Amino acid sequence: MKASSLHGHLDALILSVVEDGPLHGYAIIEALRARSDGALDLPTGTVYPALRRLERTGHLRSEWSNVAGRDRRTYRLTTGGKQALATQRGEWREFRDVVSAVLGTA
Amino acid sequence: MKASSLHGHLDALILSVVEDGPLHGYAIIEALRARSDGALDLPTGTVYPALRRLERTGHLRSEWSNVAGRDRRTYRLTTGGKQALATQRGEWREFRDVVSAVLGTA
DNA sequence: GGCGATATGTAGACTGGCGACATGTTGTCA
DNA sequence: TGACAACATGTCGCCAGTCTACATATCGCC
Numbered sequence: 001m002k003a004s005s006l007h008g009h010l011d012a013l014i015l016s017v018v019e020d021g022p023l024h025g026y027a028i029i030e031a032l033r034a035r036s037d038g039a040l041d042l043p044t045g046t047v048y049p050a051l052r053r054l055e056r057t058g059h060l061r062s063e064w065s066n067v068a069g070r071d072r073r074t075y076r077l078t079t080g081g082k083q084a085l086a087t088q089r090g091e092w093r094e095f096r097d098v099v100s101a102v103l104g105t106a
Numbered sequence: 107m108k109a110s111s112l113h114g115h116l117d118a119l120i121l122s123v124v125e126d127g128p129l130h131g132y133a134i135i136e137a138l139r140a141r142s143d144g145a146l147d148l149p150t151g152t153v154y155p156a157l158r159r160l161e162r163t164g165h166l167r168s169e170w171s172n173v174a175g176r177d178r179r180t181y182r183l184t185t186g187g188k189q190a191l192a193t194q195r196g197e198w199r200e201f202r203d204v205v206s207a208v209l210g211t212a
Numbered sequence: 213g214g215c216g217a218t219a220t221g222t223a224g225a226c227t228g229g230c231g232a233c234a235t236g237t238t239g240t241c242a
Numbered sequence: 243t244g245a246c247a248a249c250a251t252g253t254c255g256c257c258a259g260t261c262t263a264c265a266t267a268t269c270g271c272c
């Protein structure tokens with residue numbers, strides 16, 4: 001699937017997979033792939049900048065750790081992030097319904 | 107609704123409203139607004155460039171006319187445009203289902 | 213030693229939607 | 243007559259966000 005069509009919806013997807021528990025970047029990419037049955041295979045150049053953006057806006061917070069000799073930056077949802085996710089879920093539903101209605105793909 | 111989330115989906119929406127019969131730019135904007143119950147209110151700076159793009163790629167063809175003293179450029183779907191619309195409807199369905207699945211907004 | 217998987221990141225290009233602007237006509241209302 | 247909304251088309255430059263390609267490093271396996 002063309003991930004470029006995600007434009008503007010990626011943030012919600014990331015927040016959504018982190019909702020179930022803290023994850024580091026690489027694991028987030030895998031979680032998105034798993035949850036979408038392989039349809040979403042996002043490049044690191046897309047995800048890592050998005051994570052820093054989400055941290056900058058206060059929706060995520062990160063913490064470094066080392067697991068089996070590998071450095072990990074683990075992200076978790078903030079309170080603001082939870083609210084943002086709820087808002088964005090609502091916006092997604094509206095967007096989805098509007099586009100489906102216009103396209104006649106209800 | 108934030109129309110910026112349209113990114114990449116606008117072409118399909120335009121092709122879809124033109125599918126029912128030739129329309130000029132201004133009427134396309136109105137048709138999108140009507141079909142979406144007011145949710146889609148696109149600025150001319152978005153729609154007109156998109157129409158020229160769609161004509162450049164051969165999905166639309168245009169013709170000038172004059173109605174009640176006003177110049178109109180009326181667009182209609184080409185054969186290629188019909189095929190493109192069918193393809194994009196399929197892509198939309200997939201995109202919609204994937205995002206809904208990940209967000210849990212099924 | 214090499215390679216694939218794990219892990220993070222940046223730089224620059226490209227695309228597309230948006231706000232602001234520019235232009236002109238028609239119809240309406242005071 | 244003059245102002246203003248609606249009709250109608252279009253451009254320009256900005257900006258946000260995604261992608262490609264690159265850079266770096268560890269671990270486990272063969």
